[in-house]
Amino acid sequence: MLDLLAPALPLEQGEVLTDETYSRDFRERRTAIRNGDSWKLERLQHFEEEGSASRDAMRRGDWEAALRLMAGREDALRRAAEADVRNGSPFHRVRVVEEPLTPYLQWELHSLRQRALCGHRIRVVLAEALSRAEAGGAPARVDDPGRPRAVPRALQRIRGR
Helix, strand or coil, X not given: CCCCCCCCCCHHHCXXXXXXXXXXXXXXXXXXXXXXXXXXXXXXXXXXXXXXXHHHHHHCCCHHHHHHHHHCCXXXXXXXXXXXXXHCCCXXXXXXXXXXXXXXXXXXXXXXXXXXXXXCEEEEEEHHHHHHHHXXXXXXXXXXXXXXXXXXXXXXXXXXX
């Protein structure tokens, strides 16, 4: 992958979307992609995920239930990864992580690991590795050898593992 600086994103040229509008727009655009990659960069360290029984369980402090509920979606995740291959449209997720991990991020890293093991293209990058790029210095690089990888061992210090 080439080393590239992120393009400037002038706020006056964009549109602020509600969570619901963003989700709908994302699903529509993602479903329409054929024979082309798409990327999602996630930088927020906390997000109020809605509509997820697993996330709700974690929010209540029931970590065992959160993991059990998460485990029940493996078949669907495999089918989605297989559909990406059939459509020639791999979906790459890059997750930026700061330490110490927030409870949301602990939960999400479990989710991302499961997705990677089911065939999704996931990369986790420590925020400190991006600090120069974010400050306007040298570009950051995320290598993608074309195979999914699980969360790095350094980030497996999350609760329950």
